[in-house]
Amino acid sequence: MRQVKTIKINLPPDKSISHRVAIFGSVFDGETIVENFSTCEDCLSTLSCLEKLGVKFSLEKSILKIQGKGLYGLEKPNENLDCGNSGTTMRFLTGLLAGQKFDSVLVGDKSLSKRPMERVIKPLSLMNAKIELSENGTAPIKIFGSALKPISYEMPVESAQVKSAIQIASFYSGESKISHKTNFRNHTDLILKEFSKAQKNWKIKIPNDFSSASFWIVFGIANKRNLKISLKNVGLNPTRTAFLKVVKKMGAKIKIKNQKLFGNEPVGDLLISPSKTKNVEIVSELIPNLIDEIPILSILGIFSKGKFSLRNASELRVKEVDRISALTKIFKALELDFQELFDGFEFEPSTNFTQITLPETSDHRIAMSSAILSLLSEGKVEFKNFESAKISYPNFEEEFLKILERNG
Incomplete structure (x- = not known):
């Protein structure tokens, strides 16, 4: 072990x-x-x-x-x-x-x-x-x-x-x-x-960015290399953390420590452990508070058991790119059994891929989700355009390479 x-x-x-x-x-x-x-x-x-x-x-x-x-x-x-x-x-x-x-x-x-x-x-x-x-x-x-x-x-x-x-x-x-x-x-x-x-x-x-943390939360949950992820001073405003509710319901093991306030904003440290997860219903009331985390949540869905279903998320169509379309292009590259809907998508999880090239994107959240997918995959996953990550996460590539070195 x-x-x-x-x-x-x-x-x-x-x-x-x-x-x-x-x-x-x-x-x-x-x-x-x-x-x-x-x-x-x-x-x-x-x-x-x-x-x-x-x-x-x-x-x-x-x-x-x-x-x-x-x-x-x-x-x-x-x-x-x-x-x-x-x-x-x-x-x-x-x-x-x-x-x-x-x-x-x-x-x-x-x-x-x-x-x-x-x-x-x-x-x-x-x-x-x-x-x-x-x-x-x-x-x-x-x-x-x-x-x-x-x-x-x-x-x-x-x-x-x-x-x-x-x-x-x-x-x-x-x-x-x-x-x-x-x-x-x-x-x-x-x-x-x-x-x-x-x-x-x-x-x-200002606290550290919760949406940026979500990428590493998913890596911590789904990685098969016994790596725990530690994240410090993460903003835990309850109007931003619907993503945590969903992944915990899926079975994620996440500990929250050192909770405090930065001004009026709640903050804490997160420790994420590898976990076995299953896809769950994402109720429509939570969508507005996890809209930015849906791309990386769908990546976790690929490595979880059971059908992944997302509805009532048409707001994704008017982000930096049409994120519903961008994500379904990834599902197609992975040869998943999926259906694109106007306000979301559905797919059956599968990790039976050995070598794929993901579609290029100018969207920072899609690009970082693709990067996390490549780290979690046991096959070879190629993707392009780290540059777009700088829109929201300037040092993402540095942190990615840190994990890649440990992952190798």
Whole structure:
């Protein structure tokens, strides 16, 4: 029997919280000091746009210091604001810029320019925002600064980004009332509590990213080499951890230790042990809170017993790529018995493959899921495009190679 070894994986800071803190800090009346800020490409896109709005900051390793401009100190940009591949940047800045006294234009890369933006424009328009999209309902987004008014809005689609855009715009309108049927990411609500209490100096520490942790959680569960995975200071906000509920129900052995708070955000250390798992029903109420983890959850499904079934996840169609289509292309390459559905997919697990080449993708979560599949496979799995992982996880390749060396 192989000796059990524990490998510590280095995780990036939480991307979702980093975006929010950077934007809040830009309009804070004083200095914001952020410990453990994400330096992924998406968050750097947010900082780049804020810089063009006149915000001064310094970023050394993961320590971000922002000299806030106050609510009315942002400056008219001299050029279009390039959001890169970051939909979060684009949606949040739409909310921030709607109430300014100047006009601005948001653009993005080829992928982001195809993503629908109507859902965030509709409530902002009700707030009296003057915004124009392309004829396809996509970027570029032309924003004509306007005097905003508060609204009462019942969200037709569960989207933390849309809610946050309304909350950010409400800095300039007065508080809006937002209602929704299910609970989803509440990072903005928690940050607002801290933000409202801060005086001239606001200090905040960001947890490590749970979505990035999910890749190594799956590796820890499904690997056959008796490797345990240790993850430190992982964000455990209950609106983000539906993935943990599902994998534990599947039979995963996961210990949570050293639980504490970073501000209002719960944090803990995870120890993941190899486990025998079986696929279970994924109830629709959990989908909004594990939407980003579905790609890697489906990889765990391949190495688990019983049919894997996913429904009510049509939101995957409008991510960086159509993730339902991207995942079913992987299933096809693996020669699984699968069915693609409009709002999900089904497949019968099988690991009877010896040598395959996975389809290339520009999507960071699909790319990292493919990498974990290659580590778990007993056959030879080839895949391309580590570069896209840098969108959310800059040091993923380094951690992958660490495991590959142990796995060899």
